Amino acid sequence: MADGHTAGPAIEARSLRRVFQERRRGRVVKEHVALDGIDLEVRPGECFGLLGANGAGKTTLIKILCTLLLPTSGEARVLGMDVQREPAAIRRRINMVSGGEHSGYGILTVRESLWLFSQLYGLSNAEAFQRIDRLLKMVDLDGSVRVNKLSTGMRQKMNFARGFLNEPDVLFLDEPTLGLDVQTARRLRSFVREWVEERRKTVLLTTHYMMEADEICDRVAIISGGRILACDTPANLKRGLRQERVVRLELAGGAVAEAAAGVTRGDAAGGAARGGTGGAADVLRRAVQDVPGVRRVTLSALDGRVSARVHVESDGVLVQLVSTIAELGFDLHGLEKQDPTLEDVFLALTGRRLDDEGGAVGR
Amino acid sequence: MKRDAALSPPPGGALAPAARRGWLGELCSGWGFVERNFRLIRRYAAWEVAEQFYNVVNALTIALIGVAQGPEVVLYLTVGALLWGFLSVIFMEVATSVQWERWEGTIESTFMAPIHRLTFLLGTSAWAVLYGLVRTSVVLGAVALFFRMDLSRANLGAALLVLVVSSFSFIGLGLIAAVLPLLSPEKGAQATHIIQGVLLLISGVYYEIDALPAWLQPLSWISPATYTLRDVRRAVLHGATVGQLAPDLLRLGLFALVMIPLGYAVFATAERYALRKGLLKRNG
Numbered sequence A: 001m002a003d004g005h006t007a008g009p010a011i012e013a014r015s016l017r018r019v020f021q022e023r024r025r026g027r028v029v030k031e032h033v034a035l036d037g038i039d040l041e042v043r044p045g046e047c048f049g050l051l052g053a054n055g056a057g058k059t060t061l062i063k064i065l066c067t068l069l070l071p072t073s074g075e076a077r078v079l080g081m082d083v084q085r086e087p088a089a090i091r092r093r094i095n096m097v098s099g100g101e102h103s104g105y106g107i108l109t110v111r112e113s114l115w116l117f118s119q120l121y122g123l124s125n126a127e128a129f130q131r132i133d134r135l136l137k138m139v140d141l142d143g144s145v146r147v148n149k150l151s152t153g154m155r156q157k158m159n160f161a162r163g164f165l166n167e168p169d170v171l172f173l174d175e176p177t178l179g180l181d182v183q184t185a186r187r188l189r190s191f192v193r194e195w196v197e198e199r200r201k202t203v204l205l206t207t208h209y210m211m212e213a214d215e216i217c218d219r220v221a222i223i224s225g226g227r228i229l230a231c232d233t234p235a236n237l238k239r240g241l242r243q244e245r246v247v248r249l250e251l252a253g254g255a256v257a258e259a260a261a262g263v264t265r266g267d268a269a270g271g272a273a274r275g276g277t278g279g280a281a282d283v284l285r286r287a288v289q290d291v292p293g294v295r296r297v298t299l300s301a302l303d304g305r306v307s308a309r310v311h312v313e314s315d316g317v318l319v320q321l322v323s324t325i326a327e328l329g330f331d332l333h334g335l336e337k338q339d340p341t342l343e344d345v346f347l348a349l350t351g352r353r354l355d356d357e358g359g360a361v362g363r
Numbered sequence B: 001m002k003r004d005a006a007l008s009p010p011p012g013g014a015l016a017p018a019a020r021r022g023w024l025g026e027l028c029s030g031w032g033f034v035e036r037n038f039r040l041i042r043r044y045a046a047w048e049v050a051e052q053f054y055n056v057v058n059a060l061t062i063a064l065i066g067v068a069q070g071p072e073v074v075l076y077l078t079v080g081a082l083l084w085g086f087l088s089v090i091f092m093e094v095a096t097s098v099q100w101e102r103w104e105g106t107i108e109s110t111f112m113a114p115i116h117r118l119t120f121l122l123g124t125s126a127w128a129v130l131y132g133l134v135r136t137s138v139v140l141g142a143v144a145l146f147f148r149m150d151l152s153r154a155n156l157g158a159a160l161l162v163l164v165v166s167s168f169s170f171i172g173l174g175l176i177a178a179v180l181p182l183l184s185p186e187k188g189a190q191a192t193h194i195i196q197g198v199l200l201l202i203s204g205v206y207y208e209i210d211a212l213p214a215w216l217q218p219l220s221w222i223s224p225a226t227y228t229l230r231d232v233r234r235a236v237l238h239g240a241t242v243g244q245l246a247p248d249l250l251r252l253g254l255f256a257l258v259m260i261p262l263g264y265a266v267f268a269t270a271e272r273y274a275l276r277k278g279l280l281k282r283n284g
Helices: A058-065 A087-091 A110-120 A125-139 A152-164 A182-199 A210-216 A234-239 A256-265 A280-289 A317-327 A342-350 B022-043 B045-064 B071-095 B097-104 B107-112 B117-147 B156-183 B188-202 B224-238 B242-277
Strands: A011-024 A027-042 A047-051 A073-078 A094-098 A170-174 A202-207 A219-224 A227-232 A245-252 A294-302 A305-312 A331-338
Touching: A011 A058, A027 A058, A027 A219, A027 A227, A047 A182, A047 A210, A058 A073, A058 A094, A058 A170, A058 A202, A094 A152, A094 B107, A110 A125, A110 A152, A110 B022, A110 B107, A125 A152, A125 A182, A152 A170, A152 A182, A182 A202, A182 A210, A202 A210, A210 A342, A219 A234, A219 A342, A227 A234, A227 A342, A234 A342, A245 A317, A280 A294, A280 A305, A280 A317, A294 A342, A305 A317, A317 A331, B022 B045, B022 B117, B045 B071, B045 B117, B071 B097, B071 B117, B071 B156, B071 B188, B071 B224, B097 B107, B097 B117, B097 B156, B097 B188, B117 B156, B117 B242, B156 B188, B156 B224, B156 B242, B224 B242
Parallel strands: A047 A202, A047 A219, A094 A170, A170 A202
Antiparallel strands: A011 A027, A011 A073, A219 A227, A245 A305, A245 A331, A294 A305
16 A cells, blocks of 8 residues: 555545653653544545634644644554654655744745745756746745745735645645635635546645635544534534524614623623623623523624624523623614524534634634 | 646556666666755855855864864874865765755655665765765865975875775664664654764864773774774875775775665664654654
8 A cells, every 4th residue: 555546545644643752850640631532534535624723733633634743542544654663655645734834044035035945846947947937926925035025915825826836636735824814815715626626636724713624625524622522414414403493683772882892801601611700791691691591602792792693492582691691781673583503513512612712703 | 627738647558668668767766865965055056155164264273273282183184184074074964865865855745655775865965975074175176275285195095994984884884774764754864963973073083092081982983984084094194005995995885785685774774663653754
């Protein structure tokens, strides 16, 4: 299987575990389990998403698969090749784009930097410059700008171009659209999707933008605390929540200003997972949560208004819910039934929002 | 979704046929490091000129110390300054190669690239030798003009041969020192400076080894710079032939034969350690 022409999975992990140890004076003083027995299979030609909050283990997994980190135990294979025993053969067939990466020779131009990377992949000059020009056009980046003059978004565009230089069979995208404007992020997502479909390439994408995962991934695994909690197509994952109803309530009047300020401060934004602080936002969250038939509630605030996203067992709960809100002195400005999103799936599985550890909710 | 020509994936499959692999591919990749460093230096041209000016002045001030004792001492000190400059460039370029990758944020991309680690190390070493030769030649030219040196007795061919052979020994030393920034992102670079300082102290750069305290003198035997300096001085000051220099040339050759494979083996072991500990990450 060393040639990588395998009919099996493009990426495979079995009981993969990675523990980081902090040592002082030769003694282990702290252990952090980054991956806790990951089992995963990504099929050839699949765009596979790993959805998880910061610190969930996504980057650790990608680094192991990219041969930049050894697992503590377990097994990982890329294109049928073992990451520990055949790293050189794997490296010929993969590439990686990391979000927020400050990779590139600051004083050189983008084009020069990309050319230097192309030399590491053995591209001839003619082929390298042809690819670089196409990729720069694709990401809409001026190749004559020095790397140290690039904004965060432009730098990310360069990283993106670098990832495609060698036309990898498996591409690892670690938060690839971090720092990009919405339009560029969308453009790059569509490029990735098209690239996967036309070339039957494999992509493993880690993100905490659920929209990104929903838009381009064939399947998504939800990872938290180094464990995969669920893995399926986005549609199937959401279908699993369909027995629930999701309603969005727009609140105004009464203590809404105080509640909105509390939500903004984070008094209750974490929903069910967070302890209260006694503010108006927390009172609202607790009251809604205590309505029989309510499974979860998350509050958000925008322009001084409060919006509550409530998961209920059935439509019958709504009457009691509306009455509870009125008793608290809030006016109900709007009520909308919604389809579950991947974030709802994430919330249901982990008990917290995707942005609880500093990530963004979606774009 | 509307299709855009610029959005279309680039042509060609995985690597082949555009990519060169095998020894030619490795050679081209190795040369890529030489070219990368050249372009970086070219962009820092003003700094390079300033540094070269300092190197010339530094060599001159060292040589001027010997003016009162006569031209032979001036030449003795000049050879020390030139050789130390040359060997330092080789040692530091190789030893800090990993550290530079960390600072530039390219360590993951470089170490994930499908090239042999030896290609990375030898590419960096080739650059170090070329760069060191150019820098040393500039200083040599300036010092020779300043002192109107008489090199009629010098066997420059033999001196050059010593220089070439000793370059390989210093590459081996550099490879071992390059391991330090690999193992310790924070303290590795500092450690390479300490090694460089120890080599300066024990190798007899500006004085005879006899000037060292007796307990320190045995250390000079394990520094290839000791033999390089001794032989180049013999060739330049007394016109020693290759035959006369043969014993030290053999020692330097043996150093290289042992140090380069040893340096590579140590580097490979350290890389495995870094992979296990998760140390292959950029700084800043």
